Amino acid sequence: MKKPKQNILYLILAASFLLSTGCTDEPSVLPVAEGTPLTVTAEIGTTDYSSTRAVALNSYDRSDFIAGDRINVACSRNDVQLASSGYTLNTAAGAWEVTTGSAGLGFLPATTCRASFPVAYDGIRTDQSTADGSAFLRSNYLLTPEVSVSGAEVNFTGDDAFGHENVKLTLKFQGSGSVSLPAFSRIILQASGLRTGGATTVETIYPFRPDTSQHSWCAVIYPRSADTDITVTVIDEYSVTYKVVLRCGMQKSTSYTYTLKFRNDILVPVGDAEIKRWDLKVRHTGGFD
Known part of the structure; x- marks a missing residue:
């Protein structure tokens, strides 16, 4: 009478072990291959960019990004920057594309990304009175939080969107x-x-x-x-x-x-x-x- 009880106990323990270690008949999901090009999406505040929606064309200020805007995206691990690349908004394609002359970013495990605008920001200008508003725009620094990268996409949207630093x-x-x-x-x-x-x-x-x-x-x-x-x-x-x-x-x-x-x-x-x-x-x- 004792042996059947032992067999039942063994089966219960074995099943528990398989469940706790994730051993099932279903195939596991493979991670994104290292180096897979990242797809970037970005917005300012809570308004997203859509190719089907008219965008307010502010030449000196930004409520939304406009065609030709360039952002810089930096990838880091443990606060050490590993790579960075420029991305340019192509409104015709409705997408951020790798800026000409930049290498683009590929997926790296256990990393975060952060984006900034304008590229090469160097501080607030003394003379912001230029007629085209370019000096004002150069002073208007936008930055995103650190965003964890877990796949082939990095989204600077919603709570991770660009915000005004100044x-x-x-x-x-x-x-x-x-x-x-x-x-x-x-x-x-x-x-x-x-x-x-x-x-x-x-x-x-x-x-x-x-x-x-x-x-x-x-x-x-x-x-x-x-x-x-x-x-x-x-x-x-x-x-x-x-x-x-x-x-x-x-x-x-x-x-x-x-x-x-x-x-x-x-x-x-x-x-x-x-x-x-x-x-x-x-x-x-x-x-x-």
Whole structure:
């Protein structure tokens, strides 16, 4: 009577072992072969790119990537970079393609990838006032989190999408009553750490005017994450100077908008600053948001 019980116990233990070690009759899934070219998808914030959807063509700022945009994708293991490559958005194909002159990335096990835009970012520019907005765009650094690579695709979308690393400052000007605004010859922004985050050095930025029909200027500034007094100097066509000091929190990925009014030849803030996440999707038709 004891032997059958022993046989039953043996069968139960054997079955348990097979289940716990994953030994079944089903074939196991083979991993992606090392070196398999990676397919890249990327978006900014929570809006994805689709070849069937019209994309807001912001030449100076980015709510979405546009045709010809280039990103750099770096592959790392244990914080050591193994390879990097450029990828360019081809809207006709609805895909990110390996940039000409780049080798492209292949699958490597136990790695992560991170992407940045623009390529060769080298800091916030002092003069962002170039008419084509290129200096503003060069200052607008976008970065993704580290994304684990487990197959032949790496997706910088959803929670892993590109986010703004810096801060956006917008100034909107109003006249007083029926008095029209003077023509401006220059606007100057000055504050400690305005471009690099330093605590003591006063730094200067010349902001960009996206639409010459609007009295609105914007600039990329450093995310100091500290309340900072920014001096705004406006010089009109007659070389008359107006000044006002604004308090800005300079929080990463945040857009600050201040409305300033000329009142009795003095420049004064109107109401509180408008503060919102920079990655908030706002469509616009006037050239600025």
